[in-house]
Amino acid sequence: MHEMSLMESVIEIICGTARLNGARRVKSVRLDVGVLSHVDPNALLFCYDAVRRGTLADRARLEINRITGEGWCLDCGTTVALKERFGACPHCGRHRVQMTAGDELKIRDMEVI
Template sequence: MHEMSLMESVIEIVCETARRNGVTRVKSVRLEVGVLSHVDPEALLFCYEAVRRGTIADGAALEINHVEGEGWCVDCCKTVKLEERFGGCPECGRHRVQMTAGDELKIRDMEVV
């Protein structure tokens, strides 16, 4: 389950950022997870419960926002919605689409006390 190592990294970044800024408690964390990222949001939530214990993020809420897949079609020069990685352009059907969104895992922000 790679979500465990991902969430360990998220908590490490959150806690280190909080400490550097003199914060003693994190109230909430908000993530952006792309629908094409191959990351299971339910597994992230499960792992979050385990890895936050004993840290300054212990008790902090986790919000996961889903980012839709999007790409730029080189052939028809349009921004298009992507339903799958390496999928064809829904406009022209060709497969020269450069993904521009939907594969990210990003800490959007956090609320601190």
């Protein structure tokens, strides 16, 4: 389960950032997780409960925003929705679509006190 190591890194980043800014506690965290990122949001939530204990984020609420897949077709110059990695362009049928969204995992923001 790679979600555990991902969440350990997220907790390390948010707690480190909170400490650097003089915060006593993290109240909430929002993550953006792309639908094409191969990251299971339910597994992230499970891991979050395990790795936040004893940290500045011990009582922080986690919100996960799902980001849809999107790409740019190099052949027809169209921005298209992607439902799978390396999928064909729905307009021209070619497979030269460069992914522009949907594979990310990033910390959108956090609230601290």
